[in-house]
Amino acid sequence: MILIVVLVVIALYIWSLYNKLVTTKARIKASIQEIGNQLKRQAEYIPNIIASANKYLKHEKDIFKGLTDARKSIMEAVKSNDPQKMVDAAGEFQKHFGKLSVLVENTPELKGVEVVTKQMDELRDTADKLMYSRRVLIDLTADYNIMVVTFPANLVAKLLGFTEEKGLVMPEEGSFREVSEEEMKTPKVD
Amino acid sequence: MMLNIYEQVDRNKRRSFLIMALFVVFVTFVIYILGQASGYGSSWVGMGLIFSGLMSFSSYYWSDKIILGISGAKEASKKEFFNFYTVTENLCLATDLPMPKLYVIDDSAPNAFATGRDPQHAVVCATTGLLDKLNRTELEGVIGHELSHVRNYDTRLMSVVAILVGLVALLGDWFLRSTRWGVRGRDRDRDEGGLGGLVFILAIVMALLAPVIAQLIQLAISRRREFFADASSAMITKYPQGLISALRKISADREPLEAANRATAHLYIVNPLKGEEFKGWLASLFNTHPPVAERIKALEGLA
Numbered sequence: 281m282i283l284i285v286v287l288v289v290i291a292l293y294i295w296s297l298y299n300k301l302v303t304t305k306a307r308i309k310a311s312i313q314e315i316g317n318q319l320k321r322q323a324e325y326i327p328n329i330i331a332s333a334n335k336y337l338k339h340e341k342d343i344f345k346g347l348t349d350a351r352k353s354i355m356e357a358v359k360s361n362d363p364q365k366m367v368d369a370a371g372e373f374q375k376h377f378g379k380l381s382v383l384v385e386n387t388p389e390l391k392g393v394e395v396v397t398k399q400m401d402e403l404r405d406t407a408d409k410l411m412y413s414r415r416v417l418i419d420l421t422a423d424y425n426i427m428v429v430t431f432p433a434n435l436v437a438k439l440l441g442f443t444e445e446k447g448l449v450m451p452e453e454g455s456f457r458e459v460s461e462e463e464m465k466t467p468k469v470d
Numbered sequence: 471m472m473l474n475i476y477e478q479v480d481r482n483k484r485r486s487f488l489i490m491a492l493f494v495v496f497v498t499f500v501i502y503i504l505g506q507a508s509g510y511g512s513s514w515v516g517m518g519l520i521f522s523g524l525m526s527f528s529s530y531y532w533s534d535k536i537i538l539g540i541s542g543a544k545e546a547s548k549k550e551f552f553n554f555y556t557v558t559e560n561l562c563l564a565t566d567l568p569m570p571k572l573y574v575i576d577d578s579a580p581n582a583f584a585t586g587r588d589p590q591h592a593v594v595c596a597t598t599g600l601l602d603k604l605n606r607t608e609l610e611g612v613i614g615h616e617l618s619h620v621r622n623y624d625t626r627l628m629s630v631v632a633i634l635v636g637l638v639a640l641l642g643d644w645f646l647r648s649t650r651w652g653v654r655g656r657d658r659d660r661d662e663g664g665l666g667g668l669v670f671i672l673a674i675v676m677a678l679l680a681p682v683i684a685q686l687i688q689l690a691i692s693r694r695r696e697f698f699a700d701a702s703s704a705m706i707t708k709y710p711q712g713l714i715s716a717l718r719k720i721s722a723d724r725e726p727l728e729a730a731n732r733a734t735a736h737l738y739i740v741n742p743l744k745g746e747e748f749k750g751w752l753a754s755l756f757n758t759h760p761p762v763a764e765r766i767k768a769l770e771g772l773a
Contacts, residue, residue, distance in 0.1 A: 307566075314563065401552055401553075404606075405552075405556040405560070408556070408557075408560050409556075409559070409560050409563060412560050412561070412563045412564040413563055413564075415564060415708075416563065416564060416566070
């Protein structure tokens with residue numbers, strides 16, 4: 281009798297653990313997909329912002345070249361479907377986008393153009409979305425890896441063939457943060 | 471004492487649970503005493519429960535529609551309210567919540583609230599004043615706070631609490647009425663003096679005091695949930711400064727929100743009835759929200 285109870289409890293434990301592992305894995309996959317989607321959206325906006333900002337920033341050839349290159353590596357990273365590559369490409373783009381933001385802020389005639397502000401908003405939003413989906417990916421991977429390696433779940437995980445997922449190596453960056461610091465300051469009125 | 475975000479969330483959960491437990495014990499005790507003293511016992515309590523339950527259930531089930539109707543809100547589109555819409559989208563991405571319905575109240579007093587019986591029927595509502603005055607980062611803090619209310623099922627919790635508060639008030643009322651008519655239930659002839667009399671006096675005191683006490687506990691729960699939502703918001707955005715700065719801006723604005731009244735005040739991120747906060751130890755028990763300074767202090771502990 282006691283033996284049966286023990287067996288049932290163990291079976292229930294394995295069942296729920298298996299479901300948890302499978303769900304987390306599916307969510308990890310979904311968050312990688314989300315990163316890919318946002319990168320695609322970002323890549324679509326880059327030519328637009330270049331086209332609309334180009335004539336106001338004629339001498340800033342470097343930044344547009346940087347943006348075009350970043351777009352290329354984004355497209356490649358999306359094709360490879362490797363989260364690390366995708367996140368790296370996003371970080372690369374972020375550097376150039378940060379510079380562009382400052383330029384737009386400091387160029388009054390450009391700031392007044394509605395198409396440009398709209399596109400900058402969209403790009404800033406994709407950057408935020410990328411940051412959040414990247415964070416979700418990191419959190420989920422950490423949860424999953426903890427489950428796979430801690431006792432007694434690790435026994436079950438090993439038995440069912442679940443192995444550790446590769447995490448992301450990543451400096452915590454984002455225009456989100458830099459821009460916000462800027463925005464926090466009270467504007468000076470002369 | 472400095473607590474990190476996880477510890478603060480845990481502590482908030484524990485305290486909420488403690489207050490809830492205290493509340494249930496209190497309500498049960500009141501019901502028991504009143505039931506004993508009136509002589510009707512449990513059938514009476516059952517009737518009270520049905521009454522109070524029906525009233526609160528309808529307001530819970532249609533909470534989204536009722537509140538929106540009262541506040542005169544209109545739906546927000548991505549095109550018109552870009553930051554509001556996309557910030558909510560992003561935070562839903564981070565919290566794995568379904569996208570709530572977004573509404574905007576046309577009022578220059580900055581404020582926001584969330585309602586709806588579960589995440590699938592959630593509504594987040596902001597005033598145009600809030601959307602105009604806050605930047606994207608501050609807005610993230612506020613929306614994070616509102617989404618935390620949604621994720622923590624606070625509408626549900628507060629509805630259950632409201633049912634119990636309503637029950638206590640009803641029973642107290644009924645009890646006082648029945649004694650005024652000189653009728654004390656079926657077995658009024660049984661032991662008049664001694665313990666029975668003591669229970670009776672206790673019951674009268676309770677019938678008078680219990681509704682007030684129940685409401686005080688309800689307010690304490692409401693305040694605790696605000697702290698909880700603040701801490702959860704900081705956990706979602708990982709940037710408490712955003713919410714701190716938003717709270718400062720909202721509380722610095724002295725304009726009262728026209729769409730709010732006492733019935734809906736507890737829903738908002740900051741008490742919309744400006745100038746009606748109570749100061750002092752005893753009086754502060756009657757506030758729906760903790761003082762903004764205390765909330766900011768708790769958030770600064772996280773930064």
